[in-house]
Amino acid sequence: MRRLSLPWKEPVTGDLLMGIDLGTSSTKVVMIDPEGRVVACTAVEYAVETPHPDWAEQHPQTWVQAAVQAMRDVLAAARVPGSAIAGIGLAGQMHGMVCLDARGQVLRPAIIWADQRSRAQVARLHRDPGAAQLGLWTGNPVAAGFMLPSWLWLCEEEPETARAVAQLLLPKDYLRYVLLGSIGTEPS
Numbered sequence: 001m002r003r004l005s006l007p008w009k010e011p012v013t014g015d016l017l018m019g020i021d022l023g024t025s026s027t028k029v030v031m032i033d034p035e036g037r038v039v040a041c042t043a044v045e046y047a048v049e050t051p052h053p054d055w056a057e058q059h060p061q062t063w064v065q066a067a068v069q070a071m072r073d074v075l076a077a078a079r080v081p082g083s084a085i086a087g088i089g090l091a092g093q094m095h096g097m098v099c100l101d102a103r104g105q106v107l108r109p110a111i112i113w114a115d116q117r118s119r120a121q122v123a124r125l126h127r128d129p130g131a132a133q134l135g136l137w138t139g140n141p142v143a144a145g146f147m148l149p150s151w152l153w154l155c156e157e158e159p160e161t162a163r164a165v166a167q168l169l170l171p172k173d174y175l176r177y178v179l180l181g182s183i184g185t186e187p188s
Contacts, residue, residue, distance in 0.1 A: 014084030022092030092172030
Protein backbone atom coordinates (compact mmCIF):
# COMPACT_ATOMS: atom_id res chain seq x y z
CA MET A 1 0.00 0.00 0.00
CA ARG A 2 1.38 3.35 -1.00
CA ARG A 3 0.67 5.93 1.67
CA LEU A 4 -1.36 8.88 0.45
CA SER A 5 0.31 12.23 0.84
CA LEU A 6 -1.72 14.62 2.92
CA PRO A 7 -2.82 17.63 0.89
CA TRP A 8 0.08 19.62 2.36
CA LYS A 9 3.79 19.01 2.71
CA GLU A 10 4.95 21.67 5.18
CA PRO A 11 6.08 20.74 8.71
CA VAL A 12 3.53 21.44 11.45
CA THR A 13 3.90 24.89 12.98
CA GLY A 14 0.31 25.70 13.96
CA ASP A 15 -2.14 24.81 16.69
CA LEU A 16 -5.35 24.16 14.75
CA LEU A 17 -7.12 20.80 14.92
CA MET A 18 -8.94 19.02 12.12
CA GLY A 19 -11.73 16.51 12.58
CA ILE A 20 -12.77 14.11 9.82
CA ASP A 21 -16.09 12.26 10.02
CA LEU A 22 -16.45 9.55 7.37
CA GLY A 23 -20.22 9.20 7.23
CA THR A 24 -22.64 7.13 5.24
CA SER A 25 -23.65 9.91 2.83
CA SER A 26 -20.75 12.36 3.13
CA THR A 27 -17.38 13.02 4.67
CA LYS A 28 -17.38 16.09 6.90
CA VAL A 29 -14.26 18.00 7.90
CA VAL A 30 -14.07 20.67 10.58
CA MET A 31 -11.16 22.84 11.68
CA ILE A 32 -11.14 24.26 15.21
CA ASP A 33 -8.85 26.63 17.07
CA PRO A 34 -7.28 25.92 20.50
CA GLU A 35 -10.34 27.40 22.23
CA GLY A 36 -12.68 25.02 20.39
CA ARG A 37 -14.14 27.59 17.99
CA VAL A 38 -14.97 26.41 14.48
CA VAL A 39 -12.64 28.02 11.96
CA ALA A 40 -14.05 26.28 8.88
CA CYS A 41 -16.09 23.22 7.97
CA THR A 42 -17.35 21.46 4.87
CA ALA A 43 -18.84 18.22 3.59
CA VAL A 44 -18.37 16.21 0.41
CA GLU A 45 -21.32 13.97 -0.46
CA TYR A 46 -21.42 10.53 -2.07
CA ALA A 47 -23.96 7.78 -2.64
CA VAL A 48 -24.66 4.38 -1.14
CA GLU A 49 -24.61 1.76 -3.89
CA THR A 50 -27.32 -0.91 -3.93
CA PRO A 51 -26.38 -3.35 -6.71
CA HIS A 52 -28.91 -5.91 -5.40
CA PRO A 53 -31.93 -5.70 -3.08
CA ASP A 54 -30.85 -5.42 0.59
CA TRP A 55 -27.24 -4.59 -0.35
CA ALA A 56 -25.48 -1.39 0.73
CA GLU A 57 -21.91 -0.85 -0.46
CA GLN A 58 -19.43 1.94 -1.01
CA HIS A 59 -16.06 2.06 -2.73
CA PRO A 60 -13.37 2.97 -0.18
CA GLN A 61 -11.59 5.14 -2.76
CA THR A 62 -14.70 7.34 -2.80
CA TRP A 63 -14.16 8.05 0.91
CA VAL A 64 -10.50 8.88 0.33
CA GLN A 65 -11.28 11.28 -2.51
CA ALA A 66 -14.01 12.95 -0.44
CA ALA A 67 -11.74 13.32 2.61
CA VAL A 68 -8.87 14.83 0.61
CA GLN A 69 -11.24 17.24 -1.16
CA ALA A 70 -12.86 18.25 2.13
CA MET A 71 -9.45 18.80 3.79
CA ARG A 72 -8.38 21.01 0.88
CA ASP A 73 -11.67 22.92 1.00
CA VAL A 74 -11.38 23.57 4.75
CA LEU A 75 -7.79 24.77 4.41
CA ALA A 76 -8.83 27.09 1.58
CA ALA A 77 -11.86 28.41 3.49
CA ALA A 78 -9.70 29.12 6.55
CA ARG A 79 -6.92 30.57 4.37
CA VAL A 80 -4.27 28.65 6.28
CA PRO A 81 -1.54 26.27 5.10
CA GLY A 82 -1.54 22.61 6.05
CA SER A 83 1.29 23.33 8.47
CA ALA A 84 -1.27 25.11 10.70
CA ILE A 85 -2.84 21.72 11.53
CA ALA A 86 -1.38 20.25 14.73
CA GLY A 87 -3.55 17.12 14.77
CA ILE A 88 -6.29 15.21 13.00
CA GLY A 89 -9.06 13.16 14.61
CA LEU A 90 -11.11 10.53 12.82
CA ALA A 91 -14.67 9.35 13.35
CA GLY A 92 -16.93 7.42 11.06
CA GLN A 93 -19.70 5.03 10.25
CA MET A 94 -19.50 1.84 12.23
CA HIS A 95 -19.67 -1.83 11.23
CA GLY A 96 -18.60 -1.44 7.60
CA MET A 97 -16.20 -4.06 6.28
CA VAL A 98 -13.26 -3.06 4.08
CA CYS A 99 -11.42 -6.12 2.75
CA LEU A 100 -7.69 -5.73 2.06
CA ASP A 101 -5.31 -8.25 0.52
CA ALA A 102 -1.75 -8.90 1.71
CA ARG A 103 -0.49 -5.90 -0.33
CA GLY A 104 -3.03 -3.60 1.32
CA GLN A 105 -5.22 -3.31 -1.77
CA VAL A 106 -9.02 -3.17 -1.56
CA LEU A 107 -10.56 -6.42 -2.82
CA ARG A 108 -14.20 -5.38 -3.25
CA PRO A 109 -16.58 -2.54 -2.39
CA ALA A 110 -17.07 -2.17 1.35
CA ILE A 111 -20.17 -3.77 2.83
CA ILE A 112 -21.55 -1.02 5.08
CA TRP A 113 -23.77 -1.01 8.16
CA ALA A 114 -27.04 -0.56 6.23
CA ASP A 115 -26.49 -3.80 4.29
CA GLN A 116 -29.01 -6.58 5.03
CA ARG A 117 -27.67 -9.48 2.93
CA SER A 118 -26.32 -11.36 5.98
CA ARG A 119 -29.68 -12.07 7.66
CA ALA A 120 -29.22 -15.85 7.32
CA GLN A 121 -25.78 -15.64 8.96
CA VAL A 122 -27.24 -13.60 11.83
CA ALA A 123 -29.97 -16.21 12.34
CA ARG A 124 -27.33 -18.97 12.51
CA LEU A 125 -25.23 -16.96 14.99
CA HIS A 126 -28.32 -16.44 17.16
CA ARG A 127 -28.75 -20.24 17.24
CA ASP A 128 -25.07 -21.18 17.61
CA PRO A 129 -23.36 -19.94 19.75
CA GLY A 130 -26.58 -18.10 20.64
CA ALA A 131 -27.57 -14.47 21.08
CA ALA A 132 -26.88 -14.53 24.84
CA GLN A 133 -23.36 -15.91 24.40
CA LEU A 134 -22.59 -13.43 21.62
CA GLY A 135 -23.78 -10.64 23.90
CA LEU A 136 -21.44 -11.82 26.66
CA TRP A 137 -18.48 -11.99 24.28
CA THR A 138 -19.05 -8.72 22.47
CA GLY A 139 -21.26 -6.58 24.69
CA ASN A 140 -23.50 -5.99 21.66
CA PRO A 141 -26.26 -7.74 19.80
CA VAL A 142 -25.35 -9.04 16.35
CA ALA A 143 -27.28 -7.68 13.38
CA ALA A 144 -27.09 -7.77 9.60
CA GLY A 145 -24.59 -5.19 8.41
CA PHE A 146 -22.20 -5.80 11.30
CA MET A 147 -18.73 -7.02 10.38
CA LEU A 148 -19.01 -10.61 11.70
CA PRO A 149 -22.14 -11.60 9.74
CA SER A 150 -20.85 -9.71 6.68
CA TRP A 151 -17.60 -11.68 6.92
CA LEU A 152 -19.51 -14.96 7.22
CA TRP A 153 -21.59 -13.99 4.16
CA LEU A 154 -18.41 -13.22 2.22
CA CYS A 155 -16.86 -16.58 3.19
CA GLU A 156 -19.97 -18.39 1.93
CA GLU A 157 -20.86 -16.32 -1.14
CA GLU A 158 -17.50 -14.99 -2.35
CA PRO A 159 -15.00 -17.60 -1.10
CA GLU A 160 -12.26 -16.55 -3.56
CA THR A 161 -12.37 -13.02 -2.20
CA ALA A 162 -12.49 -14.26 1.40
CA ARG A 163 -9.38 -16.40 0.84
CA ALA A 164 -7.50 -13.33 -0.42
CA VAL A 165 -8.37 -11.19 2.65
CA ALA A 166 -5.45 -10.33 4.91
CA GLN A 167 -7.11 -7.47 6.85
CA LEU A 168 -10.66 -6.35 7.64
CA LEU A 169 -10.97 -2.66 8.50
CA LEU A 170 -13.75 -0.32 9.54
CA PRO A 171 -14.29 2.58 7.10
CA LYS A 172 -12.55 5.24 9.23
CA ASP A 173 -9.68 2.85 9.91
CA TYR A 174 -9.23 2.38 6.17
CA LEU A 175 -9.00 6.16 5.79
CA ARG A 176 -6.43 6.21 8.63
CA TYR A 177 -4.48 3.47 6.84
CA VAL A 178 -4.43 5.42 3.57
CA LEU A 179 -3.45 8.69 5.26
CA LEU A 180 -0.83 7.28 7.64
CA GLY A 181 0.25 3.98 6.10
CA SER A 182 -0.41 1.96 9.26
CA ILE A 183 -3.32 -0.14 10.43
CA GLY A 184 -5.00 0.74 13.71
CA THR A 185 -8.32 1.28 15.41
CA GLU A 186 -9.82 2.31 18.73
CA PRO A 187 -11.83 0.36 21.33
CA SER A 188 -15.36 0.92 20.01
